[in-house]
Amino acid sequence: MKEVMLTVEGLEKSFKDKQALKGISFEVRKGEIMAILGPNGAGKSTTIRNIMGIMYPDSGSITFHNYDGKEIPRNKIGYLPEERGLYKNVKVMDILLYLADLKDYPLDKAKERILMYLEKFDLVGKDKVSMEELSKGMGQKVQFIGSVLHEPELLILDEPFSGLDPVSQELFKEEIRSLAKNGTAILLSSHQMNLVEEMCDRLFMIQNGQKVIYGSLDEVKTKYANFKCTIHGKNQLSVLENIPQVQRVEQKEDTSILYLEQTVDPTNWLKQLPNNLAIQELKINRISLHEIFIDIATNNNLIAEVGEVHA
Template identity: 40%
Template sequence: MLVLKNVNKIFHDTHAVMDLNLSLKKGEIYGLLGANGAGKTTTFRMILGLYEQTSGEISWDNHPLNESINDLIGYLPEERALLQKLTVKTQVSYLAMLKGMSEDQIEKELDYWLEKFEISHYKNKKIKELSKGNQQKIQFICAIIHNPELIILDEPFTGLDPINLEMMKEEIINFKNQGKTIIFSSHRMEHIETLCDRVTILRKGKTVLQGHLKEIKQRYNARKILIQGQLDYDFLKSIPHVIEVTRQSDEWCVQIDDKQYTSTIFDALKPNHQIEKFMICEPSLHEIFIEKVGQAYEE
């Protein structure tokens, strides 16, 4: 289990991470979210031991994180960290040897993962000859080739097309099923929603939301209704507490100012309209994120 207890990181006059508390179980995928500069990468680097926390405790299985357990960690950084003039085999082998793997182990695991990602023919190609998506696959292989217990993924889906993205997501889920602890960050909220059990949202280093994703959504104010039937825009917009109306294919999307007025909307429609569908939609993680962070972020 990975535990961060009251962790702070201060750079000169900047409080980059404030009183962060996390507890990650084995066999869990955890999402760490926030706009640029929120403290996500700083947190990852403290877990890795690249930064020393200003205060607080970071532990793995009740032991303080230190160099003795570095080989248990796999890390995929947000920035491209591959040496462009090296071949795929040389690049992966070098990093795997730093994790204590033998040449025979490296050869076996590298062949396995290259075949898994359908890029065996790139084994002896230079990194610079690969597309961005295939370079990202190599970065992922570098992070997990030594079969780590704790996997840290910082924007793992960068540069991947939909097919390769699903391929990588499948492998992340496989690691979860093997009992690995996975923490990752992504600006793509839909990936967080499909993969993560729990999330923490940071804003300028401070935790603004934390918990099980399902429970977070249940607590939130569901203010969107999808309606199907013979209706017109002006009528829908005239109903009290309706703040926005848009057309989505054959449905009307009605935004209200508070979910307590859902029955008010339904009662207004019932007398003179044949309604084929009336569905209250739970808020998306994207909507919750924007509300809690309150600022733009990069897609």
């Protein structure tokens, strides 16, 4: 098992009459990409701000290596906040060197790494340009560089893909995977479930300040993501609803999605399909992480009852 880099244990935080965090606990390990998920207001940002020392919990503990709370060395942590913002009238090289200096990182080495990253992110020649002259996507690349420039052991990314075009998203994904492969522990918060599902090793989902799901992606999918069958073809709803082990059916034009019971064996279930079904195309897969997220966030309870998964 990989070395644990960050431990959050029994974290609680209240603001006036509202309890934002209710005893949440999780770990982030060396070389893994761990997702922290939840709807707006669930407590993700409060958790991240407590880890970063922007605020401190009412109770519980945060441990990085052998350091606790206020003793955690912040120069070992990189942070890309959701609220982007660098000095607009400062040149790219100057602002990045300033950020490196804040982290006590050698400036000669920082300059080499800045030029390397500018080339990697298709920003060659932008080192002498002021931030206000950059597009939003370019500015986001510069801020990302600032968060990884000092070679942090723990990297916290809050909505890193927001506002990026598909090409830039691929660049970010490639770099995040590379950092994890080289041992960086990464805590990633995002509402883009398809990217989370594609990239993350484990996930922690929070709702109303409480843990609702915690485990590896495979464990979560196995426990919560029942199979669904998508059939392209014109079929009567009543026929589909009478197929054994079908919980519910959704139809849109000539496409039907059959949500199956948790105990379904797909191979045997396919043998029970009526011979007179119109099938132009058929696909069986598990419910996506996006659908699990929506179900929990909206309290629809259409998926199997939420329990706890520990990795």
